Amino acid sequence: MRVPPVRCRPRAAKLWLLRVGYSVMSGGGSRCGKPAVCLISVLMSDTSPLRDSSEAERQAAAALFSARRLRLAREAAGLTQTALAGRVSLTPAAGSQFGKGEARPAGTTLARLASDLGFPIGFFTVSAAPSSLDPAPGNDEGDRGFFRSLRSTTVTDRRRALALAHLVHDLADHLSGAVRLPAADVPRRRAGPDDDYRTVEERAAMVRATWGVQPGPVPDLVGLLERHGIFCARYHTGPHTVNAFSVPFTGRPVVILGDDKAKRDRERFSGAHELGHLVMHSPDQAGTKPAEDQANQFAAAFLMPAGDIRPELPGTAAWNQLVALKRRWGTSIGALLRRSRTLGIMTDSTYQHAYRYMGTRGWRTNEPGDLGAAEAPRLLCQAARQAGASSTSLSAETGWPESWIEDILRASSDQRPQLQL
Numbered sequence: 001m002r003v004p005p006v007r008c009r010p011r012a013a014k015l016w017l018l019r020v021g022y023s024v025m026s027g028g029g030s031r032c033g034k035p036a037v038c039l040i041s042v043l044m045s046d047t048s049p050l051r052d053s054s055e056a057e058r059q060a061a062a063a064l065f066s067a068r069r070l071r072l073a074r075e076a077a078g079l080t081q082t083a084l085a086g087r088v089s090l091t092p093a094a095g096s097q098f099g100k101g102e103a104r105p106a107g108t109t110l111a112r113l114a115s116d117l118g119f120p121i122g123f124f125t126v127s128a129a130p131s132s133l134d135p136a137p138g139n140d141e142g143d144r145g146f147f148r149s150l151r152s153t154t155v156t157d158r159r160r161a162l163a164l165a166h167l168v169h170d171l172a173d174h175l176s177g178a179v180r181l182p183a184a185d186v187p188r189r190r191a192g193p194d195d196d197y198r199t200v201e202e203r204a205a206m207v208r209a210t211w212g213v214q215p216g217p218v219p220d221l222v223g224l225l226e227r228h229g230i231f232c233a234r235y236h237t238g239p240h241t242v243n244a245f246s247v248p249f250t251g252r253p254v255v256i257l258g259d260d261k262a263k264r265d266r267e268r269f270s271g272a273h274e275l276g277h278l279v280m281h282s283p284d285q286a287g288t289k290p291a292e293d294q295a296n297q298f299a300a301a302f303l304m305p306a307g308d309i310r311p312e313l314p315g316t317a318a319w320n321q322l323v324a325l326k327r328r329w330g331t332s333i334g335a336l337l338r339r340s341r342t343l344g345i346m347t348d349s350t351y352q353h354a355y356r357y358m359g360t361r362g363w364r365t366n367e368p369g370d371l372g373a374a375e376a377p378r379l380l381c382q383a384a385r386q387a388g389a390s391s392t393s394l395s396a397e398t399g400w401p402e403s404w405i406e407d408i409l410r411a412s413s414d415q416r417p418q419l420q421l
C-alpha cells in the first residue's frame with residue numbers, strides 16, 4: 001500500500017505530547033514541521049501501517065491503551081471480539097482481556113489490531129476525546145442509544161451505528177475547543193410507560209414554549225435542534241434495520257438521521273421523534289413500545305400543535321387539501337391523517353379507509369407532493385470551517401480515520417449546488 005505523506009501539525013502535536021507527558025520524537029528528536037515525521041502524526045495517521053511504526057511509537061501507544069477505543073473500532077468494523085482475535089492471531093482469552101481492559105496489548109499486537117481495523121494506531125490511546133475514556137460509574141448514556149426497534153435491529157448494527165455517534169460526539173467536543181458552540185438546552189421531563197398522549201402533548205408544548213418556537217409550522221426542524229445544542233448528522237447507516245437514532249451523551253446529545261436521499265417530511269418527523277426521546281426517556285426505555293409510541297406522539301404534537309392545526313385539518317380524506325397542508329406544515333400526508341384522527345376530527349373508520357386507499361395507490365411508500373431535499377444539518381460543518389479544520393487535521397487531532405470524518409462531513413452538509421447571482 002502506498003503511504004501518502006503525513007502532514008505534521010506542530011501545535012496539535014505539541015499539545016498532545018504535553019497532555020500525555022511524552023516527548024519522544026521519531027528520528028532522534030527531529031522537529032515537527034521538518035521532513036522528519038513526528039510521533040503524533042505517525043500515531044494518528046490512518047495510513048501508517050505496521051511496517052512504518054517504530055517500536056518506540058508502538059510502545060508509546062500501548063502504554064496509553066484505551067480498551068474503550070478498541071471496542072469502538074471493533075464495533076465500527078462490525079466484528080465480534082472472537083472474530084477480531086482470530087483475524088490478528090490472538091487467543092480468544094487475550095482478545096477478551098484487551099477488550100475488557102484487563103490487559104494491555106504489546107505495541108506490535110496493537111499495531112496489528114490497528115492495521116486490521118483500518119484505524120490509526122493513535123486512536124487506541126487515551127486522549128482528550130470523550131470516547132477514549134471509560135464513563136463514570138452509572139453514566140453509560142454513551143453506550144446506549146434510542147433505536148427504533150430492538151427486535152429488528154441486530155446488536156452488531158446498533159453498535160456500528162453507536163460508534164458513528166461517538167465520532168460525531170468526539171468531533172463536536174474537539175471543535176468546542178476552537179469555536180463557541182451552542183450549549184445543550186434540552187428540557188428533561190420524563191414520561192413513564194403509563195403516560196398517555198395527553199401527557200406527551202404537554203411535554204411537546206413545554207419544549208416549544210421553552211425554546212420560544214412561534215405558533216404554527218416549524219420552518220427548519222434540524223436547524224432548531226442544532227441551535228439548542230443537539231448535534232445532528234446524516235449518514236448512510238448501511239443496514240436498513242437502523243433508522244434515525246439518538247444518543248443522550250451528557251451535555252452534548254447527538255441525533256443521527258438517515259442519508260440525504262430521505263424524504264424531507266419523514267426526516268423532519270424522525271428528528272422530532274428523537275427529540276421526544278431526549279426529552280422524555282432514559283436509555284433503559286429505548287426500543288420499548290410505549291417509548292416508541294410516545295416519541296411518535298411527541299413528534300406529531302411538536303410539529304403540528306393541536307391548537308394551531310386543528311382549524312386546518314379535514315375530517316375527510318380531501319387529498320388536494322392534504323397535499324397543501326403537507327407543504328405548509330412539512331409533515332407527510334400519513335402524519336396529517338393520523339393527527340386528524342388523534343384530535344378527533346377524523347373518525348376511525350374514515351382514517352382506516354384513507355389509509356387503505358393510500359396503500360392501493362402506493363402512497364404509503366411514495367406520497368404525492370414531494371417536498372424536495374431533506375433538511376441539512378449545518379452545525380458540524382460550520383464549526384469545522386470556522387475552526388479552520390479539515391478532515392485531515394481533525395483525523396490527526398481526534399484519532400478517527402480521515403475517511404470516516406470526510407464521509408460524515410459530506411453527508412451532513414447541504415449538497416445542493418449554490419446558485420450564484
Ligand SMILES: [Zn+2]
Nearest residue numbers: 147148292295
Ligand atoms: Zn424511537
